[in-house]
Amino acid sequence: MQTHAPAPAILVLEDGRTFHGDAYGAEGETFGEAVFNTGMTGYQETLTDPSYHRQVVVMTAPHIGNTGVNDEDPESSRIWVAGYVVRDPARVPSSWRSRRSLDDELKAQGVVGISGVDTRALTRHLRERGAMRVGISSTEPDPFVLLERVRGSAEMSGAELAGEVSTGEAYVVPARGDKRLTVAALDLGIKAMTPHRMSERGIEVHVLPATATIDDVRAVGADGLFFSNGPGDPAATTDQVELLQAALADDIPYFGICFGNQLFGRALGFGTYKLKYGHRGINQPVLDRTTGKVEVTAHNHGFAVDAPLDAPTETAYGVATVSHVCLNDDVVEGLELRAADGELKAFSVQYHPEAAAGPHDAAYLFDRFVELVERSA
Structure with missing residues (x-):
């Protein structure tokens, strides 16, 4: 006191x-x-x-x-x-x-x-x-x-901040129980609960610095690639977009959350923009268009992806669609990338499914990632 x-x-x-x-x-x-x-x-x-x-x-x-x-x-x-x-x-x-x-x-x-x-x-x-x-x-x-x-202080627009919050050295979060898969997770500001959620599902997670290259991803024998949440303006973050584009060209399964959703959008050719006041809190309603379910989700973002809500987009890597939408303001909350035959190749969400401090509605997304990686292995 x-x-x-x-x-x-x-x-x-x-x-x-x-x-x-x-x-x-x-x-x-x-x-x-x-x-x-x-x-x-x-x-x-x-x-x-x-x-x-x-x-x-x-x-x-x-x-x-x-x-x-x-x-x-x-x-x-x-x-x-x-x-x-x-x-x-x-x-x-x-x-x-x-x-x-x-x-x-x-x-x-x-x-x-x-x-x-x-x-x-x-x-x-x-x-x-x-x-x-x-x-x-x-x-x-x-x-x-x-x-x-x-x-006279710095503005958020145009700020590249991932390098300021990322780990300086790669580290491994071992799988709990039997190891099923290996995933490279790019730390753009990762929360500790995120690799923990993957570890619970038998994934050995190699957390890499924001400066990692596609060669670093390949070197750990990654079955899949993950991009974390993080701060800053996605338009000012270019090296990580190039890494993701190289991974998509190699057909490496991808899952991104928050900042990872914005960089996924830019890798697919979409723009990003700054929201008026952003979404922050653990009570944001989102529609998962792939299931028709409404989730209460945790958000922390001030930028969003500018993608068409009701039309697929042909990209260099496949067909992209908006998979999740915020029910408060129709902001894009998730993207999917599918091959010509309709198979899922990569996906992302704008919110935090690791549920720290909750809610738990979106935990299924980690299971969706495991299914994607196992199907592609």
Whole structure:
């Protein structure tokens, strides 16, 4: 628990809108893209998701930190958010799994945050005006001075960030039980639960750096290729698209999620674009057109694929179609690539089927990948 009153802090958006509150986590100053997350739970997984690199996350759930921080749920080795915005932080964590408070963890990792903010008003503003640059400071009291620094900070459009969050060295997640397959997983900001989900299905996962080449994929004897989630603008990420195109030309089965969906789209010749405020949270409804089922899914993306919803597209690698659609706004949420005879060659989804922190509706996609790879072996 805090033994003294927190320092005052301010949050300034690049359009000049200002919010006042208290310092939460580390004191200091930070900048990034302001986005909001609609999840009621899973704040620890959100904080440690590399896809949030250079983003200041606004939590729409009003009470954050009530289960503290444990050592089992992180999705990577560190907190990646550039800043954190909450309305009502818990004073005391209440969970038998908790090892420390969220406030203490933010301080320990140097993450600047702000509490006591009207996050409902801030979220409504971002919904109307769109995601934008933001600054949080507990050291600069003048919002006009902070605003100038916000407007001088980096934008998300055009940013190539996968290399900043990827592993420096390849590593292997062994299959649990009998090994069935070998998959090369390109780490563009991978969450720890993703190779775990494949390992549960008898896959030996070779996690490769974002700088990996098609020769690296071949060298591990990969039966299939996986591209992970990750931050940044897919239009600025070119080497990985070339790797994927080489894999598709070799008929290597492919599965991509989130950023991997966007890069799959670009490999097939589609464009990508920045969403007004993106999809972030664990409560997004998506229609799987291949089954007709509606899934509640976990999202974290600010870009999307520009592909025709109701017509197949002939590509250099086969026939591409949109397989999944967001029911809130018709954004493309998945792609399929099939051969001339109708056989599935590759697929991707824009959301997170690894279910950390849930929901579990999309776990079947890992089974679909196993079936695809086994059929192609």
